[in-house]
Amino acid sequence: MTTPNHEQCPLCGSGVHVVTDTATGYQQGMTYTILECEGCRSSFASPLEVSDEIYARIYANVANVPGYNRYDRYAREVLARRRPLDYLMAQEESYWAVASHLRQRRGGGERLSVLEVGCGMGYFTHALAQDGFTVTGVDISSEAVSWAREQYGPYYACTTLGELRARGERYDAIIMNQLIEHLPDVHGFLAEAVSLLAPGGELLVTTPNKSAYPDAAWETDHPPVHLWWFGEEALTYLAERHGCTVSFIDFSPFNAAYLRPKLPPVPPADKRPVFDARGELLSSQPLPPISPLRSLLERSGIMDFLRAVRSGFVTDNRWEGPRGPICAAVLRREE
Ligand SMILES: [Zn+2]
Numbered sequence: 001m002t003t004p005n006h007e008q009c010p011l012c013g014s015g016v017h018v019v020t021d022t023a024t025g026y027q028q029g030m031t032y033t034i035l036e037c038e039g040c041r042s043s044f045a046s047p048l049e050v051s052d053e054i055y056a057r058i059y060a061n062v063a064n065v066p067g068y069n070r071y072d073r074y075a076r077e078v079l080a081r082r083r084p085l086d087y088l089m090a091q092e093e094s095y096w097a098v099a100s101h102l103r104q105r106r107g108g109g110e111r112l113s114v115l116e117v118g119c120g121m122g123y124f125t126h127a128l129a130q131d132g133f134t135v136t137g138v139d140i141s142s143e144a145v146s147w148a149r150e151q152y153g154p155y156y157a158c159t160t161l162g163e164l165r166a167r168g169e170r171y172d173a174i175i176m177n178q179l180i181e182h183l184p185d186v187h188g189f190l191a192e193a194v195s196l197l198a199p200g201g202e203l204l205v206t207t208p209n210k211s212a213y214p215d216a217a218w219e220t221d222h223p224p225v226h227l228w229w230f231g232e233e234a235l236t237y238l239a240e241r242h243g244c245t246v247s248f249i250d251f252s253p254f255n256a257a258y259l260r261p262k263l264p265p266v267p268p269a270d271k272r273p274v275f276d277a278r279g280e281l282l283s284s285q286p287l288p289p290i291s292p293l294r295s296l297l298e299r300s301g302i303m304d305f306l307r308a309v310r311s312g313f314v315t316d317n318r319w320e321g322p323r324g325p326i327c328a329a330v331l332r333r334e335e
Pocket of ligand 1: 011012
């Protein structure tokens, strides 16, 4: 296969420049060039392609892969929670943003049909279903979908957006949580997703926020797992190109309630691959088990109170205001 030589942004066609040509890849021995667009300001990896094999390796080791090990924990914890959606909202701003937006819309009395695309292990779909939403989770991995059905119930399908469209399905809200940065063909995927929206429907897109780290080269997962790094400008361009209006979810309430330290970007020379050249994990990072005391404090809600108290005392080096390390865009299809 020939490596495409990007002279133009694959999203908007503007000129690009090289940010670095020695970006660390997910697997040892892979090196990527990172380019930045002078129009939509997106950054992307070259070559802009990924094989299924790397995801098979990640999910075969999911409990030990840094960055993915938490998903394994959430998948188990939601089953032990009385309000699994509240639990997930307290863990990560992506879940907080999507769930608070959907709850607000439902508050107006709307009965919403929701699709989660790329639902993976399915815990977020499960949490939304437990909260009363009519929700379906879809993923292209048949293993993930059968696992989710077994754990949580019949809310899942192993299918593509094209098949859903052919069946005439339409949704009031389509969730793409930390998915878009993985896709080689962003336009093709977004076009299909938008075509599944009912009139006035919304696409909820969360992704690592490039504008949170204006001086960093690539402060997101190594390519080819993450192929893109977007900020508000790129998401605004994508919305317009696909006939949608855009707004961004304000993280001020999340940042005020939960203490999120602002971690400095890692210098490119210090970045290490996740897998060695043979595809074995370079360092296994299982999350420590949750102690019985902590579990009790979490379930009783005391932990939330302790967090709020701690949060009130820390004023330095934390995320504050409407922005944060994750960007959450609402792309609305006009009636
Ligand atoms: Zn561009």
